[in-house]
Amino acid sequence: MPVDVKICGLTHADHAHLAVDLGARWLGFVHFEKSPRHVSIETARALAPRLPKAGERVGVFVNANLDTIQQMTDILQLDWIQLHGNETPEMAAHIRSLLGRKVIKAIAVSEAEDLVASNRYEGSVDAFLFDAKPPKGAVLPGGNAVSFPWQILAGKTFPVPWLLAGGLTAENLHDAVTLSGAGAVDISSGVESAPGQKDPKRIEDFLKAAKTTR
Numbered sequence: 087m088p089v090d091v092k093i094c095g096l097t098h099a100d101h102a103h104l105a106v107d108l109g110a111r112w113l114g115f116v117h118f119e120k121s122p123r124h125v126s127i128e129t130a131r132a133l134a135p136r137l138p139k140a141g142e143r144v145g146v147f148v149n150a151n152l153d154t155i156q157q158m159t160d161i162l163q164l165d166w167i168q169l170h171g172n173e174t175p176e177m178a179a180h181i182r183s184l185l186g187r188k189v190i191k192a193i194a195v196s197e198a199e200d201l202v203a204s205n206r207y208e209g210s211v212d213a214f215l216f217d218a219k220p221p222k223g224a225v226l227p228g229g230n231a232v233s234f235p236w237q238i239l240a241g242k243t244f245p246v247p248w249l250l251a252g253g254l255t256a257e258n259l260h261d262a263v264t265l266s267g268a269g270a271v272d273i274s275s276g277v278e279s280a281p282g283q284k285d286p287k288r289i290e291d292f293l294k295a296a297k298t299t300r
């Protein structure tokens with residue numbers, strides 16, 4: 087079975103359509119001002135009516151307040167909320183029950199011990215996203231095109247489904263999935279020509295590679 091794919095950091099409807107047409111399961115929209123992929127409330131309003139009906143929509147937030155998450159959820163009709171900051175299990179559970187949406191908690195990883203941080207979120211979230219720890223001095227907590235040793239995930243079990251993220255490309259996808267055992271992956275920089283500039287050819291190459299991986 088091919089791996090499930092989340093294409094993250096989308097800002098254009100055309101790219102969202104392409105992604106869904108080529109088999110992406112999730113479409114990710116980042117709401118974080120410092121990001122070159124930031125989707126503001128205004129942009130979200132313009133984008134929403136042009137998005138494909140298919141594809142599960144994920145809003146990515148970093149320590150955002152509940153009002154903002156609620157507004158973005160309503161505008162973009164989000165199916166999932168991805169928490170990519172220091173949100174506690176209690177906050178995650180609160181957001182999940184209040185908004186009635188599934189929650190992904192991003193866990194920053196550079197070595198095997200970092201995976202333990204996911205234990206705290208058992209019962210509070212619906213999925214984990216194991217993403218590379220940002221490099222020192224990085225402005226963004228995600229979308230940094232860096233990876234971690236994929237083999238630290240091999241044979242590990244978690245109470246909820248999980249996605250592998252961080253520095254993936256069409257070229258390294260096969261190794262990443264084989265070494266980690268991931269059933270789902272997330273990509274942003276690897277399908278861009280420059281930070282925040284999604285590249286249709288790279289989206290196509292990645293989704294083609296995903297179809298034959300696993």
Ligand SMILES: O=C(O)c1ccccc1NCC(=O)[C@H](O)[C@H](O)COP(=O)(O)O
Pocket residue numbers: 094095114116118121122123146147148170217226227228229230231232251252253254272273274275276
């Ligand atoms: O991508 C961003 O700009 C971003 C900003 C703030 C928080 C999270 C962000 N991205 C979250 C994602 O899910 C990325 O797809 C993930 O970190 C992998 O990114 P990449 O290494 O560039 O493929």
